[in-house]
Amino acid sequence: MVLDIQRALKNPGEKFGLFINGRMESFEFAGDTYEFIVPLELKGGYSCIADTCIIKAMLRAEVGTLCARCLSKVEMQMDILFSEEFVREADSENPERRVYAGESIDLDSAIIENVILSLPIRVLCKQDCKGLCAKCGSNLNEGKCGCRKPHMAV
Ligand SMILES: [Zn+2]
Numbered sequence: 326m327v328l329d330i331q332r333a334l335k336n337p338g339e340k341f342g343l344f345i346n347g348r349m350e351s352f353e354f355a356g357d358t359y360e361f362i363v364p365l366e367l368k369g370g371y372s373c374i375a376d377t378c379i380i381k382a383m384l385r386a387e388v389g390t391l392c393a394r395c396l397s398k399v400e401m402q403m404d405i406l407f408s409e410e411f412v413r414e415a416d417s418e419n420p421e422r423r424v425y426a427g428e429s430i431d432l433d434s435a436i437i438e439n440v441i442l443s444l445p446i447r448v449l450c451k452q453d454c455k456g457l458c459a460k461c462g463s464n465l466n467e468g469k470c471g472c473r474k475p476h477m478a479v
């Protein structure tokens with residue numbers, strides 16, 4: 326998603342409203358794939374002073390992935406406080422800073438990083454998900470499988 330900041334660069338210090346939505350590609354994190362089920366929404370405001378632009382907005386995303394235990398599909402709605410500062414590319418000597426070039430800001434990598442930071446440590450379809458049987462692979466949330474329990478050590 327891209328924010329056009331032409332007006333804000335011409336009017337330093339002035340606050341502008343922001344409402345953009347758009348689709349984004351799925352992304353991978355720690356071996357799992359996350360997809361955006363519906364278009365993302367970013368709503369808030371921004372302003373630019375001396376080639377630095379500050380965006381404060383709410384990011385709404387619906388993210389889909391698989392349960393870490395039973396591999397069924399999980400959908401999470403996320404409302405994230407998106408507060409980021411971007412500096413003009415040529416002026417930035419600090420590689421840690423987010424940059425923009427020209428008169429628009431490409432928000433994609435900042436959005437994905439914000440979503441990753443808001444992910445739970447482990448995504449589960451429910452707190453007490455029973456997972457899959459290690460032997461036959463059936464989903465134990467749907468009932469017991471035919472496998473015998475391992476013998477208990479005496
Ligand atoms: Zn599960």
Ligand SMILES: [Zn+2]
Pocket residue numbers: 458459460461462463470471472
């Ligand atoms: Zn089984």
